[in-house]
Amino acid sequence: MKLHEFVVRRLLLLIPVMIGVAIFTFAIAHIIPGDPAAIQCGDKCGVIVDFTEDGEPISAYEANRIRLKMDDSVTVQFWRYITDLAEGDWGESLLYHRPVVDVVKDAAPITLEMSFLALFIAYPLGIILGIISAVRQDRMFDHVSRFFAIAFVSLPIFWFAMMLQLFLATGTEHGGICDPIFGTEGGCFPIYGRHDPSYTYPVDGYAWYYPAGGTGFHLVDSWFVTDEKLATLPSEWGSNWLLFKDTLFHLALPCAALGIASAGSLLRYMRASLLEVLHEDYVRTARAKGLSEFRVVIVHACRNALIPIVTILGFSIGGAIGGAVLTETVFAFNGMGRVAVTSIQYLDFVVIMGVTLITSVIFLLSNLIVDITYAIIDPRVRLE
Amino acid sequence: MTEESRDGEVLIEVKGMKKWFPIKGGMLSEVKIHVRAVDGVDLHIKRGETLGIVGESGCGKTTLGRVLLGLIPITDGSVLYDGEDIRTIPDRELRRRMQIVFQDPGGSMNPRMSVRSIVGEPLQVNRLAEGAELTQKVADVLDSVGLKREHMNRFPHEFSGGQKQRLALARALSLDPEFILLDEPTSALDVSVQAQVLNLLEEIQEKHGLTFVFITHALNVVNHISDRVAVMYLGKIVEIANTADLFDKPAHPYTHALMSAIPEPSLEKASRERIVLSGDVPSPADPPSGCRFHTRCPIAEKGLCDVEDPPLETIDFDDHAVACHFPLGPGMRLPVVDDAQTQSGDDDGPATVVL
């Protein structure tokens, strides 16, 4: 199979899955008890807001029902939902009173920034430690690193996040360990939030003002804050670097909490994969040729051992988004995870549908990219 | 005895058997490609005889066996067992009468089942015996293949290769069938064990009046055990004859080539010519037109062999049939080509025969 045919095939396979996800989210949103029309008008549902042509009074509740077109049959509603989705109209949040697209647009970069940074740290860490562990198989380092790898996988992520907060983001009186070591005050890292509150403030009830709009990835945005904007900020935020550093420091603990489990499982995968490769004949041949052990491991063995690791990337993205629900709750990030939690708590089913859909799109697309990468690296895959 | 009186009459008749396996093409292509594993085979098997089927790997001999037993559905044609189409015989009845012994004796036995369960399974699933009766029957059949009653509670991995093949044979025998298909039963065994198993097979055939089809790629084994031999090439039978006839007077050039590949233990005959066929076996998904063998045949004639498919026809003596436009007579030899051409290995050119 040609590469382009493979890509087309994978894209076509996505369509039924996407439709399935849409049906699924729609079904769940409609099983969820609670009447969105009643939620929207709250305690004013009985208020007469309009009259029909016959002069019958219409209460706010009935008006909401008409506006939300809730009296149509489920199939009609579903069809409208699908067509609206295709047109980019994802409905309006009952809780935030904003279009779901906007809510998601604000929230998605936060989650993605955190997850990607976490994986960006976890991957090299896990792979390098995995290589060392495999090369020193059954030595002390191997045992210790394997134990810690499995221990970190076993930690509840929210608890680990809170322990990080406690030890690295609080002063000595609360159990912080940073102050005596690094001479900091109140811990090495900020305890929660995305920014120092002194230069950001909420606008629109939900979105936070940031000196530069742009991508929403504040690690990037911080470099594009104009000098005029910088001048308006408090004096301690007078440069792009300081803004960047602030964002980075705020991201450090969430990323550590999110990435450590991935690093642990990666270590295990990498170790297993490399050990398998190291027993292959061509590695023995490479050794027999008199190559240095370093060259054998890094050039010959690792290249092939890394190929299966690529496939894990797709799954770890899904895992990271799921884990983000918990880390965002602990660190008060208004990312997609937190939006999902809030919308489920307040039964804001339009947002639930939107968030579920967008997370699955992200997951599916990243998996697609991973698969295509894999097909490029390892042409055997295309033959399946 | 009825069995003996019926000896020699036809037990199984295969008419125009075809087995095509579809393979998936590209996503966008509608045309399905088929692997023609068996492509029009006519054959009859006489009661009480041993028919050897030989051929290279991939020639469809294993598929032929599976279809013969009704394990995989036939694409076209029919298999008549005792005059009845096997598709109309109830499955349970069919399994009782026809059994199979697989090539890999270890793999053909569930590693988690004891010998009693393995050998008794055919009886159990066909509801022929239960409990004590089952144990007794298993013991008897183990005894008949030279194993002991004590082996009954062991597991397959505790046995040697030859013993495992005996077990497989015992399983096939437990239903007291009339016909057993032996699918390369000895190829996974050491040579010393092979002989034991072959002798056992002959002994059992004698005792139970069985009919065997013996599928193999080893000609010396076929020579030893078969009454008649069929040679297959690319899903077709190219030559079928009594064993002695086939080995003395091979008529098809492919058979010639095969015969020449038998290693000669004798020093005097070491100089016998060895025919090396050029090229690879063509893909069964896209078999050559006309005679299947013409791409590799040293005596193929353009205009005839690549156009017209030769039918399987009886030549000068009884029961010796060959599918070739130019069957070789007794003592005839294939033309000899020099070494240089062997190296160039041109697929469409005349075959190379090396001295």
Added chain:
Amino acid sequence: MRDWDGGKGNRDESLRRLREALSQSKSDLSRSWKIYRRSLLAMLGLFMVISVSLVAIFAEDIAVEHPYRNLQDTEDKWSIDYEPRRADPFSEECDWHEQKITTNPNSPLFSEIVVAESDDKVGDDNRYYRDTLSVIQFIKLEDSLGYDLNLSLLSIDPSNSSLLVLSPELYGNTSLYAGVWVTYEFDNEEMHHWWMPDGYDVCIFGTNDQGHDLFSKVVYGSRVSLKIGITVATLTVIIGTIVGSISGYFGGRVDEVIMRICDIFFAIPGLILAMAFVAAMNQITSLTIPLWLGILFPIFVLAAFSNTYLNSTVPDDDQISEQAMSLIMRYRGVLLALVGFIFFVGWMPGASWPDFFGISESRSWRAFAALGILTFLGAIILADRRFFLNTSFEGGLGRIKDSFDWTNPWRYLTFRTLAVFVSLALLFSFSGSEGEEIVLIKDFDRLWKVQAALIFTGWPGYARLIRGQVLYVKEMTFVEAARSVGARPGRIMFRHILPNAWAPLLVAFTLDIGGTILSASGLSFLGLGADAYTAEWGLMISESRRYFLLSPHLMLYPGLAIAVTVLGFNLLGDGIRDVVDPKNRR
């Protein structure tokens, strides 16, 4: 006449073969154990799992208090604004009791001698929990305005240490008619424990903001977590195995559809899906009858599987004397009963024998019992193998009659029969009637919903795993061999394919128990799991967030408990992986 009446030689032969078969499986086990023992981490994991399980089983004996009971005070005697202390670990404060005493002799509540007792409604079923406290010393005495009074105004009744005696200055003192507050240190009989050295009978992990003893909550929490972990993992494995083996065995369009459905499940992050599912179920208070099938069907499939599996490993022919056979059968039954007992009684929080027959209070008890007995008899008939031997409708009655073997009751003690018992017990324990429909689970509380959500999101992983295994095993020659002797798909599936495909499943199952505990605690942490103040580790961490800086111990211990439990199961799973790895089999 049975076989054991036959010749002695026959019996000896049978026993010998039985011993052989037993030693075969014993050597198999000992070999596995040898491989397992090689890994120190695996042994550590086994130790952790066993200790957590023991803690869960003996929670009543280990915990010093009821998990929801306020150590420092009782609901009905406490003032409303009182904020219970978050006592630090090993502090004395959790032995302090603050009580309001009416000093007005005209009040109906007044008594000269005031009993120090704890009388609280606790637990899921609001049962009364009462015990008597002995007063050791007084800490503080305040009037209703908060001014300290002299402690000597109170004394302890010398004949009964649980009685307080008010001095005459206190009662009848009109300025104190609103009552006085007394804080005293008590000695709680309940808190003396067999495993605690003298002088350490204080709350060793401290108390939480509600005054609940944290140690007891952590101990009881192990029950909840293990129950969720094991139930969810078991049911997901069963559902996944059924779906996956159907998908793998039949292939084609069925396979295509099932795998696409699995893709949909994989596309949505599990936690978000589980959250949405819990939210969707929040208004459902009970599960009704069609879900019976959801529980019964998997149990029967499992039973069929185990039956064939046991049959394939234990040679069960009648030549082996039935006396000896009955020994195995009895052993098998007792073992399974024990497991069932521990599982359903030990790990089910608050479950006790009356709960199992709680249905007797229901008005439809008689009808239901009759139905149950009929089902039971029918199931016994179905459970008999002979009934299946010739499944046709001719002469069915005669065969049913034949299938009852009154001379040998042991033959009913098969796993299948036991499964019938277990499923009936399940039905009895959970069912009740509400209005017209028969309800499966009366209290469909949030823990049930968490379990349902995790099962709902978990099965596709197993389906995929098992499908792969089935596809792999299906191609092996012995499956073809089985087909060539005329075995039916059911037999091939249960006897040939699944027994050879369970190894990775076992590993995944063990690892999944840990994973499920993590997910369940995550859901509880987000407020979608257990109800408030339940002894659930995730919820305890969530509740401790308010006192994050002030009392970090509140989150430390539950978190450690989760980590240790999950780590134990992960290490165990790793160890099992080494055992079932064919590379280590040599």
